[in-house]
Amino acid sequence: MDKLLITGGKRLVGDVTISGAKNAALPILCAGLLTAGDVVLDNVPHLHDVATMLKLLGQTGLAVQQDGERVVLNGSAIDKLEAPYELVKTMRASILVLGPLLARFGEAKVSLPGGCAIGSRPVDQHIKGLQALGAEITIDAGYIYAKCKKLKGARIVTDMITVTGTENLLMAATLAEGETILENAAREPEVTDLANLLVAMGAQISGIGTDRLVIQGVPELHGASHSVISDRIEAATFLCAVAATGGDITLHNTRTDIMDAALDKLREIGLQMTIDKDTIRAQMDARPNPVTFRTTEYPGFPTDMQAQFMAVNTIANGASRVTETIFENRFMHVQEMNRLGAAIETDGNTAFIKGVDQLVGAPVMATDLRASASLVIAGLAAKGETLIDRIYHLDRGYDRMEVKLQAIGANISRIK
Ligand code: EPU
Numbered sequence: 001m002d003k004l005l006i007t008g009g010k011r012l013v014g015d016v017t018i019s020g021a022k023n024a025a026l027p028i029l030c031a032g033l034l035t036a037g038d039v040v041l042d043n044v045p046h047l048h049d050v051a052t053m054l055k056l057l058g059q060t061g062l063a064v065q066q067d068g069e070r071v072v073l074n075g076s077a078i079d080k081l082e083a084p085y086e087l088v089k090t091m092r093a094s095i096l097v098l099g100p101l102l103a104r105f106g107e108a109k110v111s112l113p114g115g116c117a118i119g120s121r122p123v124d125q126h127i128k129g130l131q132a133l134g135a136e137i138t139i140d141a142g143y144i145y146a147k148c149k150k151l152k153g154a155r156i157v158t159d160m161i162t163v164t165g166t167e168n169l170l171m172a173a174t175l176a177e178g179e180t181i182l183e184n185a186a187r188e189p190e191v192t193d194l195a196n197l198l199v200a201m202g203a204q205i206s207g208i209g210t211d212r213l214v215i216q217g218v219p220e221l222h223g224a225s226h227s228v229i230s231d232r233i234e235a236a237t238f239l240c241a242v243a244a245t246g247g248d249i250t251l252h253n254t255r256t257d258i259m260d261a262a263l264d265k266l267r268e269i270g271l272q273m274t275i276d277k278d279t280i281r282a283q284m285d286a287r288p289n290p291v292t293f294r295t296t297e298y299p300g301f302p303t304d305m306q307a308q309f310m311a312v313n314t315i316a317n318g319a320s321r322v323t324e325t326i327f328e329n330r331f332m333h334v335q336e337m338n339r340l341g342a343a344i345e346t347d348g349n350t351a352f353i354k355g356v357d358q359l360v361g362a363p364v365m366a367t368d369l370r371a372s373a374s375l376v377i378a379g380l381a382a383k384g385e386t387l388i389d390r391i392y393h394l395d396r397g398y399d400r401m402e403v404k405l406q407a408i409g410a411n412i413s414r415i416k
Contacts (some may be wrong), residue, residue, distance in 0.1 A: 001397075004388040004402060006379035007411040008361055012247035014408035018235045018254050019045035019399035020069065020228035023304075024190035026093040027167040028228060029053050032062055032073030033100035034171060035201055037223025039073040043253075043404045044228055045399040048392065049091050053292035054392055056087045056094055059234055060101070074223075078105070080201055085111035085142060091396075092116060095123050096164055099172035101134055108146045108341060113141065117368040119327035129169040132156045133176055153178035161186050161297045166213070167194055173215040174203035182213040188298040189258040193229040200224035209250040230255045233304045234398060235280070237373050240307045240308040241405070242282050243271045244315060244381040250281045261301040262309075265291045269312060288312050290320035290355055297326070305334045308375035315381055316355035333371035336364040340378050340386065361386040369397040376401065380410055387415075 020043035029306040032039040044050060046069075054064050054071070060081065063074040071385060081101045088111035100319040102107035113123065127137050127144065133151040137144060153176045156163055166186040166215040171194075173180035177403045183416045185191070187209060193210045196201070201224045242249050243266060256263070256275050266273065269288045274281040290313050295303040303326040313320045314337055331351055334344045339362050343354040361384035366372035377387030388394075391414075402412045 001389070002391050003040040003415045004376065004391050005413050005415055006361070006376065006386045006388070008359070008380050008382040008386060009385065010380070010409050010411050012242045012245050012249050012380070012408045012410060014403070015250050015252060016238050016404050016408060018230050019043070019253045020192055021045070021193070021231035021233070022047055022049055022397045023163070023188070023357045024193040024229045025050055026165065027055055027096050027171070027190070028226065029057060029071070029196045030071070030096040030100050031171060031194065031197055032057065033060065033075055033078065033097060034104055034175065035221040037074070037221055039201070040225040041071045041073070042069060042227040044069050044071045047233065047399055048396045049093065052087060052091045053093065053379055056083055056097065058356070059084070060097070081105050081108045083110040088113055092121060093164060095126060096168055098144065099125060099168035102130060102148060103151050103172040103175040106148050106150070110144045110146070112144055117332060118330040121327070123165070125160070125162050125165040126168045129156045129158065129165065130172060133172055133180065144350040151176035153180040153215070154328070155181040155183065157183040163188050163191060166191050170195060170205070170213060170215065171198065173217060174198055174205070174221060178217055180215045180217065180363065182215070183211070185211050185213045186297060187211055187233065189229060189255070193241045197224060200226055217393065232259045232262070233302065235259065236305050237308050237377070237398070239266050239280070239282050240273060240312050241377050241380055243269050243284050243288050244312045244377050246284045247408070248281070250279055251372065252279050254278055254280055256280060256322040261299060262305055265293055265301065265309060269316070279359050289317045290316035290318040290353070292321045294323035295326050303327060303330060304370050306330060308377055310344070310351060310353060311337065311374040311377040311381070313346065313353040314356065315359060315377060318355055320353045320355070321350060322353065325349065332367035334372045336367070336371070336375055337378055340382050341363055342378070350371045358383055360384055363387045363389065364392045366390045369393050373398065373401070376405070376412070380405070380412070
């Protein structure tokens with residue numbers, strides 16, 4: 001298993017190009033199942049999760065051609081309407097094949113995702129929504145079996161805001177008969193990116209970007225081209241890194257208009273930013289200020305940035321409070337940060353952080369994707385060596401992170 005060795009204390013200086021967003025690319029790849037035409041995608045990031053998704057899609061008979069950041073999909077020969085446990089257990093986003101397969105072929109068999117390091121993460125809302133669209137769903141031996149003659153439009157109000165739930169139901173509704181209304185829909189920019197691709201494929205969707213999506217089903221969708229939106233979480237992760245180490249970096253290929261909540265907190269931290277449409281220059285010369293926040297759905301503060309901001313808070317010039325409201329167990333990084341000398345206590349879903357003068361490097365263990373990123377940030381700021389184990393979590397969702405960090409002066413290397 002690969003590890004990352006970091007010698008902390010270096011200022012970060014230079015340029016970073018941000019990749020396409022993981023959480024947009026994964027549903028967008030599944031949209032290739034909805035049509036027999038070519039779906040041509042650009043800005044697809046090099047991630048382990050993308051490779052897993054392409055493997056899963058390939059097993060259905062979807063033709064996949066990959067050349068750098070371009071992926072071309074063709075769904076004219078899909079013949080296996082299944083997502084097996086072996087792949088689903090490694091990536092929960094595999095559930096996103098359920099809606100498209102069912103809508104286009106009237107049948108799907110998808111393994112139930114199991115538990116997860118950050119919470120129980122059930123998929124009951126995906127199932128409830130598809131049932132409302134007329135699917136017959138049974139669960140047997142760990143698999144979801146879904147069947148329908150033709151999905152029929154319906155009004156669906158999910159019990160909570162769910163990102164992949166909205167995406168699954170949105171894709172299914174594009175090919176349902178009649179009108180579907182998705183109330184309480186997730187407004188994350190990644191949902192909007194998927195909706196924009198679906199419209200380019202001939203879907204009729206209004207209310208894009210709002211919590212009420214109205215879809216008029218069409219008999220079929222056609223091929224289209226699309227460039228995956230920039231990864232706002234990757235961008236904000238690099239900004240947290242420079243906030244923690246000090247330095248002067250410029251991010252390219254960003255979408256600053258979808259990062260308000262994180263950018264506001266970074267300003268509060270004391271990061272000096274010069275923001276253009278798709279670039280951010282970020283300079284930091286002082287000790288960070290502590291920031292208190294609670295995670296919420298978009299446009300609120302993203303849960304996927306909670307751990308990285310906590311890393312900055314550990315060395316801030318004061319105390320802060322972080323409340324996680326989306327997932328019930330997303331504080332696994334706390335104990336690891338404390339191993340580096342941080343002073344964090346938790347009470348339920350709130351963490352209380354007292355900024356310390358200096359973190360000190362130590363061996364630590366990555367537990368999930370964003371926790372891994374937060375440990376990289378802590379390691380970059382710490383004195384001495386930090387060895388991060390289990391970094392396959394990081395590779396799932398960050399495109400060559402250590403290479404990008406090396407290019408801006410970090411002392412970080414991968415140990416095979
Ligand atoms: N939930 C249910 N039932 C459902 C669906 C969700 O109870 O049927 C609950 C979840 O357990 C959670 C809350 O609703 O407590 C929100 O979960 P959501 O469904 O929105 O999460 P997700 O779609 O599984 C996506 C991202 C996550 C990100 C969350 C929240 C993808 C592939 N994943 O997950 O990304 O944290 O939305 O924004 O889009 C990551 O990138 O590190 C990551 C975990």
